Amino acid sequence: MIQLHLEKVRKWFTEEHEKRLAPLAEFAYGELQNRDRDAFGKGWMSWPVDHHESLYADIDKIASDFRAKSNVTVVIGIGGSYLGARSVLSMVQPEFTREGKHEVIFAGQQLSPTYHAHLLKYLDSREVTLVVVSKSGTTLEPSAVFHTFRDYLEKRYGEAEASARICAITDAQKGSLRAYADEKKYATLPIPDDIGGRYSVLSAVGLLPMALAGVDYRKVMQGAANMRDQLAKVAITANPAVQYALARHVLYQQGFVAEALVTYEPRVADFAGWWQQLFGESQGKDGIGLYPTMLQYTTDLHSMGQYVQDSRKVLVETVLDAFIDDAPELKVPVGLDEKNRYLENVSFHKLQEVAVESVMIAHSEAGVPNIRIEARGDAESLYGELVYFFEVACAFGGYLLGINAFDQPGVEAYKSEMRARLQK
Amino acid sequence: MIQLHLEKVRKWFTEEHEKRLAPLAEFAYGELQNRDRDAFGKGWMSWPVDHHESLYADIDKIASDFRAKSNVTVVIGIGGSYLGARSVLSMVQPEFTREGKHEVIFAGQQLSPTYHAHLLKYLDSREVTLVVVSKSGTTLEPSAVFHTFRDYLEKRYGEAEASARICAITDAQKGSLRAYADEKKYATLPIPDDIGGRYSVLSAVGLLPMALAGVDYRKVMQGAANMRDQLAKVAITANPAVQYALARHVLYQQGFVAEALVTYEPRVADFAGWWQQLFGESQGKDGIGLYPTMLQYTTDLHSMGQYVQDSRKVLVETVLDAFIDDAPELKVPVGLDEKNRYLENVSFHKLQEVAVESVMIAHSEAGVPNIRIEARGDAESLYGELVYFFEVACAFGGYLLGINAFDQPGVEAYKSEMRARLQK
CATH class of the missing domain: 3.40.50.10490 (Glucose-6-phosphate isomerase like protein; domain 1)
Structure with a gap:
């Protein structure tokens, strides 16, 4: 209300x-x-009442798979691929209530060597999955960080198992990350064409992190x-x-x-x-x-x-x-x-x-x-x-x-x- | 530099x-x-070169005592009794490097029932000490939260042991918290008279949290x-x-x-x-x-x-x-x-x-x-x-x-x- x-x-x-x-x-x-x-950019207006059952099925499948094989998911994104997901997790799961839950950690939202190197070390003692969110796949921060973490996973788990632990949320057809993900056989979810980054939290961009954290995104x-x-x-x-x-x-x-x-x-x-x-x-x-x-x-x-x-x-x-x-x-x-x-x-x-x-x-x-x-x-x-x-x-x-x-x-x-x- | x-x-x-x-x-x-x-408020100017050995000794004693008997210290304060201490801990101990270290958690920096109730629950499975920072002892937020956590400690440990786990950083002579702390026999540390809250991070207000977290405050x-x-x-x-x-x-x-x-x-x-x-x-x-x-x-x-x-x-x-x-x-x-x-x-x-x-x-x-x-x-x-x-x-x-x-x-x-x- x-x-x-x-x-x-x-x-x-x-x-x-x-x-x-x-x-x-x-x-x-x-x-x-x-x-x-100006039709471009207005997809968010009807989005909450559009039909998404098949998208939900894909999200649920990836989330339950990742929750089963890891206890931490690193979500890499910046701007609209970060701020929405972070804000919904903060609101639904307030501080001091996350112990024992599947952890969602954001990365690639800046370029700090300190933040990312310490995060990599933190991951060593945990089972890890990875989500990368980028429409084009060429935004500098998530690209640099994604490949750093992708490389970490490949060295740790081998290339095939690493690929099974990575999901790319990106353009359905085109772009650099789409091609890369297809080649590596990552699970993927689409970013809708007519919804800009800052309006996209109710698309897969926000819904997969919610599902991973155990948030009822249907509500x-x-x-x-x-x-x-x-x-x-x-x-x-x-x-x-x-x-x-x-x-x-x-x-x-x-x-x-x-x-x-x-x-x-x-x-x-x-x-x-x-x-x-x-x-x-x-x-x-x-x-x-x-x-x-x-x-x-x-x-x-x-x-x-x-x-x-x-x-x-x-x-x-x-x-x-x-x-x-x-x-x-x-x-x-x-x-x-x-x-x-x-x-x-x-x-x-x-x-x-x-x-x-x-x-x-x-x-x-x-x-x-x-x-x-x-x-x-x-x-x-x-x-x-x-x-x-x-x-x-x-x-x-x-x-x-x-x-x-x-x-x-x-x-x-x-x-x-x-x-x-x-x-x- | x-x-x-x-x-x-x-x-x-x-x-x-x-x-x-x-x-x-x-x-x-x-x-x-x-x-x-305008001499009042200028104490911070010579403070870094003033002689503080006896203050340091008191801080070290309380810190080592609290570190020995607990793994979490809750530090209650707002404004200058919070922002400085938080900022130095963040800078010295960046994210993902605090596992296994003595934990310092801030409280009383706002009035959220959610934040404070969940924090109390979080403390149940840990050994706890408490620091309250307030010059007058009548600022609403830290007063309300301090007494809530004081009551928690007294119920959990009994009054005498609770008092041994509480330190008040407050006016050396006067004020409501000074009187209360003396009556309850808390350890205390002074807030200097001629240093305002926002200039006070290098006094006991910031130094004790640093010492508790294991930060070398002399540096x-x-x-x-x-x-x-x-x-x-x-x-x-x-x-x-x-x-x-x-x-x-x-x-x-x-x-x-x-x-x-x-x-x-x-x-x-x-x-x-x-x-x-x-x-x-x-x-x-x-x-x-x-x-x-x-x-x-x-x-x-x-x-x-x-x-x-x-x-x-x-x-x-x-x-x-x-x-x-x-x-x-x-x-x-x-x-x-x-x-x-x-x-x-x-x-x-x-x-x-x-x-x-x-x-x-x-x-x-x-x-x-x-x-x-x-x-x-x-x-x-x-x-x-x-x-x-x-x-x-x-x-x-x-x-x-x-x-x-x-x-x-x-x-x-x-x-x-x-x-x-x-x-x-």
């Missing part, structure tokens, strides 16, 4: 704004819905489908994804420069990383776009709270107020000293609730617009709902800004610099 | 700027050095002392901490809104969290201050690279180009497909180096000022050098801005909202 609360942003984004923007919103939403125009898909339904049923003026997009659009036009996705639960913090890519790559172009950043409260209230409260008013806070059904009960005990006695017998859930409320009051009164997205439910469906909610908000916001929310031309500049240097 | 490189920021921060600002810099640096004025202190020496020896115009502060000061005056500390090594990423508090709390006030943010490259090039390259030019990148002596060798093997063959036999160290260079070229040419801080050495001394370098830069920058870099009045607003709600 996702609900949008606009009370603490109404000083900046008024009902008058909403009324005046309604025709523009109607038009932009129509543009988004129009599958024919995640159901969550996304439910959100799709919910958004389709309401008028555009009551559509929470549209309203969120309109609010941040108006704030941007008013001169706000950065947005922070504020989370309170550590298990939700990685979701902000997924959100950051979604908005950063989709809307940060043509000299336009809010700077998407992340704050983890209440931790960062004790580092960034001072800045947010008292510095220049350039920041918008979007509070992802997520509370997940399986959260255990925990209460402050008795026996506290006098000054802290007001905390006795208070539940941590209550403390969080009061923190969310108090911070929104303090910050919005100081001039920081606060949007609250209330999210409740079980971790799996809530994850699916959130993904679909933000994808719609982000793509719709792109039409409002007049930019293409489905490309990322700016990522090429450093890559070609690098390639030129390495090839000479 | 720390070296500042200004080539990619010279388009914005010219030598002419430096020359014109020299008298102001001279004056502000004098203000910083003047121990008499860290030596690194800080070396940096102090180095900065004292050079003319102000050649002082790298001053130059860094001047560059970001000029960029701020030119209208840049946010600074990102860019790291390339995962083990250094948490250091950016320490840096963020230092600058956010010290300079984010009176309607003034750059928004301090963090980017982890090359990971975030595949999420935020698009924004940085092509969006509004509001961001300054400060590249913390750290390479640590103990980094293992790792090379891409042979056997790559044609398109990736240029990567064969290239070391990951080389790949990182080329990435740093290429990204700075691509981004600065697109209009993003890039400051590079080259940092080389062993992890412990380098950590100490970096801490002292940034503390000087930050405090000096405060004098340039005309703000007090040693207070944080804005942190109170949400706290009093919360207290009012909970007390009624």
Whole structure:
């Protein structure tokens, strides 16, 4: 269940704004819905309700095979081939609950020799399988790391057994990794053609890591489908994804420069990383776009709270107020000293609730617009709902800004610099 | 060894700027050095060369006692009582190298019932000691969590043994935690009076967690002392901490809104969290201050690279180009497909180096000022050098801005909202 609360942003984004923007919103939403125009990159829109039984069967088979023959799977990918999978595992399997479970470790998301060499040593005493995720197979980081780990597996298990322990998630037909995987007889899963990296977490890119970790990905898909339904049923003026997009659009036009996705639960913090890519790559172009950043409260209230409260008013806070059904009960005990006695017998859930409320009051009164997205439910469906909610908000916001929310031309500049240097 | 490189920021921060600002810099640096004025909060300046043998003896005793009677120590603290200790452990003991070592787990850095309840369950099968860090003993998060874990220990070990497993790092004389610890006969260590939370990592606040984790904190202190020496020896115009502060000061005056500390090594990423508090709390006030943010490259090039390259030019990148002596060798093997063959036999160290260079070229040419801080050495001394370098830069920058870099009045607003709600 996702609900949008606009009370603490109404000083900046008024009902008058909403009324005046309604025709523009109607038009932009129509543009988004129009599958024919800019069709490339819109595959994610119907994906949660498309038919995937044969894909699910392939995923389940590979996952159960890899879980049987290993206790660690290294998943190699970067950007959209990493941030989504990481964020769903963090949300569904919070810290300190993973002991004894099949381990999923991400790699190739950067180029650190330290990280990767120590990881290889860590693998020595474990049974290992490998997943590599790359549409083209030529992105530098996952290519370099994949071949390093492929070589490790081949030396350790022999080439045939290594190949039986590797799965490539890549283009169904073309590309360098597709050809390589076919030649080596790896198991493979397809990355759909019309879904860009940052919109791809509900494809095999995210679903196989979920299956490997033992996450019920069907519930995640159901969550996304439910959100799709919910958004389709309401008028555009009551559509929470549209309203969120309109609010941040108006704030941007008013001169706000950065947005922070504020989370309170550590298990939700990685979701902000997924959100950051979604908005950063989709809307940060043509000299336009809010700077998407992340704050983890209440931790960062004790580092960034001072800045947010008292510095220049350039920041918008979007509070992802997520509370997940399986959260255990925990209460402050008795026996506290006098000054802290007001905390006795208070539940941590209550403390969080009061923190969310108090911070929104303090910050919005100081001039920081606060949007609250209330999210409740079980971790799996809530994850699916959130993904679909933000994808719609982000793509719709792109039409409002007049930019293409489905490309990322700016990522090429450093890559070609690098390639030129390495090839000479 | 720390070296500042200004080539990619010279388009914005010219030598002419430096020359014109020299008298102001001279004056502000004098203000910083003047121990008499604003003396409160300046204890960190001579701390690395002050005499601490008796403190070290106390720390070593507690650490060896706790290491003998437990395999996990939970360290409870928030803000400056958390970010420093976390960042030094991350830098010295990178991921996948901690198996079999005494574990240090942080808690009370937020209010999650999920995180803390699962952590308590995790502790059941381990031997546990506890450190609580709080100057006043009334900060809500560590108070609530400390008493929850204190209660757990008392129920598990009995009150006397629990007390023998708890250490309080707090004010030497006054405050709520001091009184409580004395009554319960906990081991205690002092938080110095004239060192604020965000400048306190080299006091017992950071040193005890280091000692518990088996980190040679004397090397860290030596690194800080070396940096102090180095900065004292050079003319102000050649002082790298001053130059860094001047560059970001000029960029701020030119209208840049946010600074990102860019790291390339995962083990250094948490250091950016320490840096963020230092600058956010010290300079984010009176309607003034750059928004301090963090980017982890090359990971975030595949999420935020698009924004940085092509969006509004509001961001300054400060590249913390750290390479640590103990980094293992790792090379891409042979056997790559044609398109990736240029990567064969290239070391990951080389790949990182080329990435740093290429990204700075691509981004600065697109209009993003890039400051590079080259940092080389062993992890412990380098950590100490970096801490002292940034503390000087930050405090000096405060004098340039005309703000007090040693207070944080804005942190109170949400706290009093919360207290009012909970007390009624």
